[in-house]
Amino acid sequence: MEYQDFINAVATRAKVSTDQAATLTGATLEILADRITAGQAEDLAYQLPDELAGHLRRPLGRERATSFGLDEFVRRVGDRPNVDRALAGAAVPAVLTTLREAVTRDEFENAAAQLSKEFWQVIEPVGVGGGRRPGS
Numbered sequence: 001m002e003y004q005d006f007i008n009a010v011a012t013r014a015k016v017s018t019d020q021a022a023t024l025t026g027a028t029l030e031i032l033a034d035r036i037t038a039g040q041a042e043d044l045a046y047q048l049p050d051e052l053a054g055h056l057r058r059p060l061g062r063e064r065a066t067s068f069g070l071d072e073f074v075r076r077v078g079d080r081p082n083v084d085r086a087l088a089g090a091a092v093p094a095v096l097t098t099l100r101e102a103v104t105r106d107e108f109e110n111a112a113a114q115l116s117k118e119f120w121q122v123i124e125p126v127g128v129g130g131g132r133r134p135g136s
Contacts, residue, residue: 001101
């Protein structure tokens with residue numbers, strides 16, 4: 001998926017402008033990189049355009065994942081610079097759903113396996129011909 005297609009999909013899902021979608025996408029991917037292992041974040045980054053991949057890559061020495069739930073994830077996205085806190089709740093599901101469409105099913109499921117089940121409750125169901133939720 002191309003960068004602009006990703007941003008447009010997030011904007012449509014979150015009902016925000018493309019500028020807001022770009023900021024919210026970057027923030028969400030950065031928090032996701034904190035939440036999953038560095039290796040898994042790198043695997044996702046490898047399948048994304050450079051403009052998105054950089055948000056998933058962590059500096060050396062920050063390879064461990066930090067465990068926290070969906071509410072904390074949304075709060076952390078809302079705390080990022082230039083993010084409208086009120087939009088974070090809509091942005092997280094929009095970005096995660098679009099990410100699922102942008103990368104291979106196996107890579108997304110590997111990343112999602114590191115998240116609690118509550119994250120799956122906010123990701124839109126897979127369309128016809130798509131993948132499946134882990135454990136289903």
